[in-house]
Amino acid sequence: MKIGIAADHGGFELKETLHTFLTNLGYDVVDFGAYRLDTLDDYPDLIIPLAQAVANQEVERGVAVCGSGVGAAIVANKIPGVRAALINDHFSAHQGVEDDDMNLICLGGRITGNRVAEEFVRAFLEARFSGAERHLRRLKKVIKLESK
Numbered sequence: 001m002k003i004g005i006a007a008d009h010g011g012f013e014l015k016e017t018l019h020t021f022l023t024n025l026g027y028d029v030v031d032f033g034a035y036r037l038d039t040l041d042d043y044p045d046l047i048i049p050l051a052q053a054v055a056n057q058e059v060e061r062g063v064a065v066c067g068s069g070v071g072a073a074i075v076a077n078k079i080p081g082v083r084a085a086l087i088n089d090h091f092s093a094h095q096g097v098e099d100d101d102m103n104l105i106c107l108g109g110r111i112t113g114n115r116v117a118e119e120f121v122r123a124f125l126e127a128r129f130s131g132a133e134r135h136l137r138r139l140k141k142v143i144k145l146e147s148k
C-alpha cells in the first residue's frame with residue numbers, strides 16, 4: 001500500500017517517526033516534506049501536495065501532521081476527494097474509515113506522543129470502509145457537495 005506523508009515544523013519530528021514506523025511495517029511511503037526542520041514553513045505548502053496526491057489516487061491514503069493537526073485537517077478538506085479528520089483517539093482512527101471512508105489522517109505533533117500516534121496510524125491503515133448501505137448513503141451526500 002502506497003502512503004503519502006507530510007508535515008510542517010510542528011509535526012516534523014512525528015512525521016519522521018511515522019515514516020520509519022510505516023517503512024518498517026512494509027508500506028511504500030512517499031514523503032511530501034518538509035525534509036528538514038524549518039520553523040518558518042507554512043502547513044498549506046506541505047499538506048496541499050499530499051492531499052492532491054490522495055485525491056488523484058497517486059497514494060492510497062495520507063498522513064498529515066502539523067502542531068495541532070487542526071490546520072492540516074482544514075486545508076486537506078479543501079481538496080475535493082479528500083476526507084480528512086484530526087484524530088486524537090484510537091476508535092475514531094478506524095471508525096473514521098469504516099463509516100466515513102476517511103482517506104487522510106491528521107495528527108498533532110505537539111499533542112500526540114509517538115507511540116500513540118503510531119497506533120492511530122496503524123488502526124487507520126488497517127481499517128476498510130464497511131460499504132454498509134447507510135454509510136454509502138451518507139457518503140454520497142458528502143460527495144455530492146463537491147460537485148456544487
Ligand SMILES: O=C(CO)[C@H](O)[C@H](O)COP(=O)(O)O
Binds near residue numbers: 009070
Ligand atoms: O498546528 C499548526 C496549524 O494547525 C501549526 O503547526 C502551528 O500553528 C505552527 O505554529 P508556529 O508557527 O507558532 O510554530
